[in-house]
Amino acid sequence: MPLLQVKDMSHDFGGLRAVNNYNLSIEPAQIRGLIGPNGAGKTTIFNLITGIYKPTEGSIIFNGHNIVGKFPHEIASMGIGRTFQNLRLWRHMTVLEHVKMAQYSKITYGIIGAFFGTAKRNREEAEIEERAFKLLDMLGIKELSDQKVVNLPYGAQRKVEIARALATEPKILLLDEPTAGMNPEELAQMMDFIRQIHSELGLAIFLIEHRLRVIMELCEIVQTLVFGEVIAEGPPDEIKNNPKVIEAYLGKEMVA
């Protein structure tokens, strides 16, 4: 059974059909890619899966449950983690606080614990903190834990966003252009980072990318989206040589 399955999903913004008849099937521990020109509807697909928008048509089955109509926080707690194309970090919080915050759904001490600082709350907070440190340590950014995120360089901020998403303990991680705006050195680091996450945590990854190199090296299967429709799907080599893809997408950016 696929981990995440999207069937015939469409979405309209007013009169604009941003996503049309989209289908997707991701197996556990698979890495998949999604490419397409600007405005193709890639981010919209992420927003539909994570519940920010409700699809006009179609169904989204995650782990056997239809998640259409659920709140974003419910979908996140079920095991869909994500990052954002434009960083959405919490500017007044430290790295450690980010990773603790993302464990919100595991809190059981409730408002009584929060108000009165009960023993249960202290215990749970300590557990959350320990898990946070462990994750940061695994990702090699433990030394940043006390830093406010706004003081970090761009590449590190991207890593923090991924770390935060991982703290929700997702079964699938949606990465929206994780290498956007990075220089070649940061790019190489980020690719290693993603590979490391995948091998150590064994989760599925669904990746939006503009750079073909990243897709080629990381993904097993790639979809190409143009004007909200998938025009090609297959292994990266095939996609690279597909005439439709070259015409619609790569033509502009790769040939130049």
Place this chain on the structure above:
Amino acid sequence: MEANSSKKKGRISRVRHWCSKHFSDVPLLSWLIGAPVAAVLEDFVGTPLALGLGLPKVPVLFGFVLMLKKPLLIPSILIYMILIYILPVVVTAKLTAPLFNRLASKLLNVSGRLSVVIHLLLLYAGLHLWSSISAYRLLTLKLTLIAVMVTLSLNVINGYMGEFSCSHPGFMALGAYGASVFTVLLFVNDKIFGPAHLPAYLAPYMFPIALILGGCLASLGALAIAIPSFRTRGDYLAIISLAFMFIVKSMIENLEVVGGPRGLSSQPDLAALPIVFIWAVLCIWITNNFVRSTMGKALNAVRDNELAADAMTVNTRRTKIIAFLFGAFWAGVAGGLFAHVLRYVNPGTFGIQKLAEVLAMVYFGGLNSVYGSILGAVSLSLLSEMLRPLEMLKWIIIPLLLILLMIFRPTGLISFKEFDVIKLIQPRNNSREKS
């Protein structure tokens, strides 16, 4: 102008340097023991000293009122302040520092909570002795403690959560009237509410219930705002909450049962200083617990980026509603205390001027900070009392001060700082012993 101000800054930093050099080893415990010492001293020699210095009587609120009325007396007032307050506190603090550092670390080893309680007892002793000299001082102190509660509870909404709520006077009104009706109904022979239903000796025990009832009433009002405001994203809260404040005010004005615009009086005398102090401490303690937990930090996540908070499993709507009702609850409790301190309330108190006052305290003191709210409430309450003789001019000076602050420190005096009580009460001997 600029050279002057930089020179001034240099002097300030030199003073700060000097202070940190000489007082960095003084634990909080020593400072707190200094306060009752000064207060006792004032009790014994205050009056003769004041008269000897040519002052009409003991300066009630640090002599500011007197300074404004008779500038010629400023030197005498300063001498009084130094002799009665500054010197005794500094000397006691410095002398007891070595002993109290050891004591503080012992206490902390035994139990953090116990140590906190002892610090609070000392603080209370200082305040009690200081305020026992005049009824005006006592009243100002009680109202200041209440202002701290109101400010902190609004900071939870406007600072920690980053929304803009204007309904705090309305919540205070609900709490004030809710608690008053409860106590008057039960314990007072009243024209409207009839004879007392319970014997008076029960009143102190029922007072917490009255306050909590007032708080819950305010929370209920808050729910009426929260449901429409937090349903969708967008800035509806400011306008809805402002409307709410006016609605509550005019509703009470038209409610003859509670006296209408004339107000409600004859509340039993239940809000003595220790009671107000305990509630203020409770408010600070619970709020601080809340905002330092991961659950409370969710407020910051909602403020800084709500979409990200959602995607990180935070139930943002619930978070916002809880925080809003929480803030309203404490405003309601503060309102109940307020009514029983003055033993009279009228709806006119809870209008736009109160709102301006509370907002000023929140933004002046500092957003997202318990320190900030305490500082903001205390400094503006005192300032407002001190500038009273200036009458109209006061309402030019205070806003001017706020504008200046907004220019130079847009988030307030002490913003975004964690209130870590254990750190505060720690012994301070390490720096000296090492060097």
